[in-house]
Amino acid sequence: MLSNLSIKNYALIDGLNVSFANGFTCITGETGAGKSILLGGLSLVLGKRADLSTLRDKNEKCIIESEFEIEQYNLESFFKNNDLDYEKTTIIRREILPSGKSRAFINDTPVNLDVLSKLGARLIDVHSQHQTLRLAENEFQFKVIDSLANNGEALKDYQGHLRTYQSIVKELDRLMDFQSNAIKEHEYNSFLLNELEGAKLEDGMLEQLEEQYQQLSNVETIVEQLSKGHNVLNDDQVGILNLLTELKQVSTRLSGYGTAYEALSERIQSVFIEADDISSEFQELMEHADMNPGLLDEVNTKLQLLYNLQKKHGTQEISVLLQIKEELAVKVDATENIESAIDAKRDELVKQKSLLNKLAALISKERQKVTPELKKQLEEQLSLLGMPSAQFKIEWSPSEDFKKNGQDELSFLFSANKGTDFGDIKKVASGGELSRIMLTIKSILAKYENLPTMMFDEIDTGVSGEISNRMADIMLEMSKTMQVFSITHLPQVASKGNHHFKVYKEDRDQLTHTNMKELSQDERVVELAEMLGGKDLSDSALAHAKELLN
Structure with a gap:
């Protein structure tokens, strides 16, 4: 989990140091207050490329440092393979120098962006509008189904034999x-x-x-x-x-x-x-x-x-x-x-192909076994999220080719309304529907996988108050087994957080500064009331805010 984030000299932030706890954390703030700046800073320690224009003071370096508690993520082999010191509390630091040069460190060991981004992907899953589009990608769809099917070890075994098969094919081509x-x-x-x-x-x-x-x-x-x-x-x-x-x-x-x-x-x-x-x-x-x-x-x-x-x-x-x-x-x-060598290699290829066929068949069998359950869970969850007519059509067909994840062709289609044709999710679902589908899928995955910290960036955009309330319940349920963040503009979601942070701007010394603080219970009431009724607090807004919190 993300336990601490420190940002210095980045965009509108002079200096920010904030600690986080497990559970469900909500982050709110007015439009333009700097929530995107916070995410931008965090993305740098996750491996995003640096931009010199983000330095607040062009003469000083920008330093972004994050602490993660990683004991539960089974990352020892990753650290060993990359010659890094494994620490249960791991510190990632990113520096952008005034010259434009960027440096990255994991537990004080210099690393390149490739290593940083690979580790970042296993520590935080930032859900954004861009990631929602992954719903339509076969690779993501396979990942979801294979998680439910518990195909992880079987896929590793298959992929190991696939590499051997590809090596034999390459050697046979060379001989010929x-x-x-x-x-x-x-x-x-x-x-x-x-x-x-x-x-x-x-x-x-x-x-x-x-x-x-x-x-x-x-x-x-x-x-x-x-x-x-x-x-x-x-x-x-x-x-x-x-x-x-x-x-x-x-x-x-x-x-x-x-x-x-x-x-x-x-x-x-x-x-x-x-x-x-x-x-x-x-x-x-x-x-x-x-x-x-x-x-x-x-x-x-x-x-x-x-x-x-x-x-x-x-x-x-x-x-x-x-x-x-x-x-x-x-x-x-x-x-x-050479002819006998070619014949021997062909025999070897036939044996490896037979083994791959068996392994791929086992993987396919498990996928087809869990498909009805996945379809049922998706449709039931979406019905609770205001999509009672949502339907999925998940179909499998065999492939002659050995792909990196087996021999299946997957058709993952969606229909939002009764009487409408099934189609590609990104073509037939609206933005709000896509967000709800992704949240549902992530909540299902959380039951089967040890997911990293989840950060939802305004996943509740385009949904009504009641639906957002149900979405918040889902995120709250997920947070019982993992750390969940939600950057939200809806009071119904913010009220469900175990912790509530506010991002805000203030003017000092003729400069605008972005800050962030954790709200007390009384401050949460005021923040929720302002989200409900604006700056001019009314008794009804305050009462409603207290009701939401209770």
């Missing part, structure tokens, strides 16, 4: 688009993949092939040089091995004369062994260095294939070609298996 485009590329991708697979790519193979090609194409030169090297080592007279043999013999004879000579002998022995091993290596390489034109052609062919693949795919690295091959394999495999 992929298939359509992939078929065009499949043949070319398969060709490229076969070409890369045929090359039997391996990391390092290019270097190995280029080395092998160099050896095969220069085999004569290699053999010639190997032969020369072998002769240098093995010549009978001046060969290195023969000379090292003599040197080894010398060092062996010296080795017995000390450790230095022994070490020298070992080093020469090592050199001899290495030279002998090199000679064997020369011999082995010569034996394997035969000319092989066929192998040379094979290596050259492989090299040319690699060079062509590198050029085609714009890379010099075999590792990149291997990566491209893997990517092509994925594309080709995906294309070749």
Whole structure:
């Protein structure tokens, strides 16, 4: 409930601080006294966009602050999801700076208008002429019926599965688009993949092939040089091995004369062994260095294939070609298996569709079950409000489409008088009738939902005194379970309030100021008398006012 409202530097208000209690609160005041200003200020803390022109003093900032007791509204998850501190007494503050910049805070945490308006909608329901037009909107009509049908949890379940269904549809569309485009590329991708697979790519193979090609194409030169090297080592007279043999013999004879000579002998022995091993290596390489034109052609062919693949795919690295091959394999495999993926997704869609049909049918069944009761309550209540011939025609028809609230088409028609055709509510009902219908609907909803604070802005416009008395009774009854405000110009309504506030103007310092105060019992008598008979109070008006209060 709204427990306190503070307004500074807004329109005709210098400073206003007023506290409210639970129950039924009536707000009265002469035309132009500033009741709309009060609502305008309140709307700012509910998320309405700010207007710099509303600043009374253009050099000072406007501050509007409201306190709400929110324990009964189950808003803990909302605060958690929006990173806000949850407090049972929550304070909302809105500031409009002279620069035109606007700031909003919930429990001293800065928030944007989207978060503010979402919270505001769950704290106060301001009923105005504009909102009355919602009667003709299917969304509002569904909300009313689903509240009576207690479809809240069922709708949450349905909407969760609907999101899954829509996700499956989206994925199926993506797969089918992929298939359509992939078929065009499949043949070319398969060709490229076969070409890369045929090359039997391996990391390092290019270097190995280029080395092998160099050896095969220069085999004569290699053999010639190997032969020369072998002769240098093995010549009978001046060969290195023969000379090292003599040197080894010398060092062996010296080795017995000390450790230095022994070490020298070992080093020469090592050199001899290495030279002998090199000679064997020369011999082995010569034996394997035969000319092989066929192998040379094979290596050259492989090299040319690699060079062509590198050029085609714009890379010099075999590792990149291997990566491209893997990517092509994925594309080709995906294309070749896309049909099975599509079939699997279609099966998934059929199952989800079947589940949605069942959930939608359950929701529809509950709606149709409560429709006669809603029709009965509406017509009975409206009869008491001076509309004895009011009738509703509420009809359901199935829809093939999955809508966000099920598979029902709703026809919600109204007739105010006997013998007249049923039609769209906003077309066939007058302003006063619309107000009474909306009040009736809200009173019915209050029995089934934990509604926020309700503020009725002159909902009694266009109705007679007796009817307004009955409307006041309805609002008073609603206020037993919730906080209800009524901005009214009728004494019959104002007299029913548990609390009565008056909005008034006064001139000070050559400026007009709007103020608001709670009236005492005696002040209420005077206010009601003035509403009944004008400023010139008569005994009969005062007596009538006391009678209304009693």
